[in-house]
Amino acid sequence: MDLTFSEEQDELRKVVRSFLARHATEADVRRLAADPSGYDPAVWRRMATEIGLQGLAVPEKYGGSGFGHVDLGVVFEETGRALLCAPYFATVALAAETLLRCDDERARTDLLPGIASGETVATLALTEENGRWDEVGVHLTAHEEAGGWRLTGVKTYVFDGHLADLLLVAARTPSGVSLFAVEAEAPGLARTPLPTLDQTRKQARVEFTNTPARLLGPEGAAWPALERTLATASVLLAAEQVGGAAAALDAAVEYAKIREQYGRPIGSFQGIKHKCADMLVEIESARSAAYGGLWALDAGDEAEIAISAALAQAFCSEAFTKVAGDNIQVHGGIGFTWEHPAHLYLKRAKSSEVLLGTPSYHRELLAARLGI
Amino acid sequence: MELDFGPAVRGFRDELRDWLAEHLVGEFAEHRGVGGPTDGAAWEVRLAWDRELAAGNWLGVGWPQEYGGRGLGLLEEIVFEYEYARVNAPYRATGNALDLLGPMLLKMGSEAQRKRFLPPILSVEELWGQGFSEPGAGSDLASVRTRAERAGGGGTSFEDASVEGASRPTGVENGDEWVVNGQKVWTSFGVHADWLYVLTRTDPDSRRHKGLTMLLVPADQPGVEIRPIRNLAGQDEFAEVFLSDARTDADMVVGEVGQGWRTAMATLGIERGTTLLPQQLTFEREAEALIGLARERGALDDPMLRRRIVDAWISVRIMRTTNLRTIAELTAGRAPGPQATTAKLYASTRHQQLGHLAMELAGPAGQIVGEDYGLDTRQRSFLLSLAETIYGGSSEIQRNIIGEQLLGLPKAPRP
Numbered sequence: 001m002d003l004t005f006s007e008e009q010d011e012l013r014k015v016v017r018s019f020l021a022r023h024a025t026e027a028d029v030r031r032l033a034a035d036p037s038g039y040d041p042a043v044w045r046r047m048a049t050e051i052g053l054q055g056l057a058v059p060e061k062y063g064g065s066g067f068g069h070v071d072l073g074v075v076f077e078e079t080g081r082a083l084l085c086a087p088y089f090a091t092v093a094l095a096a097e098t099l100l101r102c103d104d105e106r107a108r109t110d111l112l113p114g115i116a117s118g119e120t121v122a123t124l125a126l127t128e129e130n131g132r133w134d135e136v137g138v139h140l141t142a143h144e145e146a147g148g149w150r151l152t153g154v155k156t157y158v159f160d161g162h163l164a165d166l167l168l169v170a171a172r173t174p175s176g177v178s179l180f181a182v183e184a185e186a187p188g189l190a191r192t193p194l195p196t197l198d199q200t201r202k203q204a205r206v207e208f209t210n211t212p213a214r215l216l217g218p219e220g221a222a223w224p225a226l227e228r229t230l231a232t233a234s235v236l237l238a239a240e241q242v243g244g245a246a247a248a249l250d251a252a253v254e255y256a257k258i259r260e261q262y263g264r265p266i267g268s269f270q271g272i273k274h275k276c277a278d279m280l281v282e283i284e285s286a287r288s289a290a291y292g293g294l295w296a297l298d299a300g301d302e303a304e305i306a307i308s309a310a311l312a313q314a315f316c317s318e319a320f321t322k323v324a325g326d327n328i329q330v331h332g333g334i335g336f337t338w339e340h341p342a343h344l345y346l347k348r349a350k351s352s353e354v355l356l357g358t359p360s361y362h363r364e365l366l367a368a369r370l371g372i
Numbered sequence: 373m374e375l376d377f378g379p380a381v382r383g384f385r386d387e388l389r390d391w392l393a394e395h396l397v398g399e400f401a402e403h404r405g406v407g408g409p410t411d412g413a414a415w416e417v418r419l420a421w422d423r424e425l426a427a428g429n430w431l432g433v434g435w436p437q438e439y440g441g442r443g444l445g446l447l448e449e450i451v452f453e454y455e456y457a458r459v460n461a462p463y464r465a466t467g468n469a470l471d472l473l474g475p476m477l478l479k480m481g482s483e484a485q486r487k488r489f490l491p492p493i494l495s496v497e498e499l500w501g502q503g504f505s506e507p508g509a510g511s512d513l514a515s516v517r518t519r520a521e522r523a524g525g526g527g528t529s530f531e532d533a534s535v536e537g538a539s540r541p542t543g544v545e546n547g548d549e550w551v552v553n554g555q556k557v558w559t560s561f562g563v564h565a566d567w568l569y570v571l572t573r574t575d576p577d578s579r580r581h582k583g584l585t586m587l588l589v590p591a592d593q594p595g596v597e598i599r600p601i602r603n604l605a606g607q608d609e610f611a612e613v614f615l616s617d618a619r620t621d622a623d624m625v626v627g628e629v630g631q632g633w634r635t636a637m638a639t640l641g642i643e644r645g646t647t648l649l650p651q652q653l654t655f656e657r658e659a660e661a662l663i664g665l666a667r668e669r670g671a672l673d674d675p676m677l678r679r680r681i682v683d684a685w686i687s688v689r690i691m692r693t694t695n696l697r698t699i700a701e702l703t704a705g706r707a708p709g710p711q712a713t714t715a716k717l718y719a720s721t722r723h724q725q726l727g728h729l730a731m732e733l734a735g736p737a738g739q740i741v742g743e744d745y746g747l748d749t750r751q752r753s754f755l756l757s758l759a760e761t762i763y764g765g766s767s768e769i770q771r772n773i774i775g776e777q778l779l780g781l782p783k784a785p786r787p
Contacts, residue, residue: 257780268784269784311689363679
């Protein structure tokens, strides 16, 4: 039993933090937030070539480094801390994980090396207008004809859907939910960027009109793999939320030390000091929720993964939002301005809260998995 | 909750499991889960159970063998606490000496003090009470006023006595004793204590943290009067201690004269580090019981209650992972992270919420108590949970500690 980080993992954290301190500065974040494309391809390439972030948890036989999810969680905590603007969550936490989970070895061999090398930006197109993350929410239809499978329907709230070179699409066939791969150049594919509340993470609406697609895995049997992917992504998102919350607390504490009112730093008043202490309690509790999930993923206990993933989202979502809001409160008026970065964290938090389903939804998942 | 602490401690674990299976029977087994840090229920049975443990050499697993312990490491201590809590054995009546006074003597005491006091703790022959808080010194412990001075002809002062050192002549009049005057309060299970460890002010001109001294004082003497205080659950659990010319030998100082604050702080550090795992297993049991009760009452169909029940479960699971993080760091020889400090605030607050929810689910039946204000487990746990945000450093003090020591926020200026 080893529920702590190894020296190698501490070192990984340092490397990623230092990379992001250079390539995901506040100026970078603001520039890319305002840019519809939403990421810097040069930085994306360096993430892959210099530290291998896209392929970190991809097995070596598919061109990755074969690290575990605790390692990947360390990276997500850091990207969350820096508010990295890049299709990293979509590509790594959703698309790569979907490929690793689906029952299609050829697809893995074909598609994962491009992701691991940074060549391919990928995403998972699951949600539709109903905004649901469960099996019954999938309505987009697939049918088979002479030339192969075709998709028709609409996916929306697709993370980085307008940037992705590769879209993995959940669609319904007569035998159930199936998984398909669609290339960006496919005919009958219309992608529209959606202006987002959280400008640091892009979303798109994707319309399919008789669009050719490649079936991944057996027809009608994709849901268990997708559900498992969402569990992994829930834990990784929780790690990202922890990182964002920790950055918000750092900002609040820094400000509370230097801002003076009534002739002394506001952090010396218990009203502010105790608020900051409560923020740390929230963050450390969220860390336990997220880390518990990461450890479960690497231990491979499926029941425990299902439980800790739902728990991580139910808890960390609200923790990040609470801490991001408290950061604005500690800053007072300046924290309420566009110019100050506090709102970037609040918006990332609020958006992340519903990214993979609301906290209420995850509580219900947890209740079901516990038999409550 | 099933935890495996690895092959190195498996033999120890199995020996302990076998012993517990053999000895936690009869009356002891009937008192599973009874007692707590502020719960003096079934004192005599629990004391007998402690003696049973002593006979099996299970007290002081981590204490050196020369004082009667097993001389094992932190991991074995953790395994002991975990296995002990897993079978829900009665809360140890000797907890105060085992968790606080003993470790304090091991860390700061003299060799003579260790030889004299540690073995009778492990054999349950002497019980201890803590004399820290005073009517005027609660959270602000540094404002203790209980005076201790060296007895002797002509009122030998503290400075004189320490200068005289070993060349002092013997006898009370010549300064071979401390005379203690003052009042202590909130001494848990104080009425049972044979000895007290008392934070005193030995330098009358000192202020706050300076000039304090930790003294070991025998309770059975005319100068010590211990009166029980009834807590809100109706138990005579803690006590107030009146010290009127109470006496103790000159060598009963733990640490150095004038350095009592350091000694006290070392004790409080210990207090926060060791109690979490068993406490958290108790909370897990309560959460499971709560879910069972909710199912029985059909409350799981109520979406509002259901949400609170899920949140209660989330809380105890987070406490577990937080404790495991700290244990992993400690056993890896690393300094515990911030979660070791935030855990108490989180656990105490969330446990109270769990208690409120349990009382709500119990409904009107939960409002009826037994004869002589006899409380059931749920009622007692709920009422006693109100102490958890007070003892061992109140939540407000915890927030100051977190803010100042972990986050580096400035202290409030002294008026």
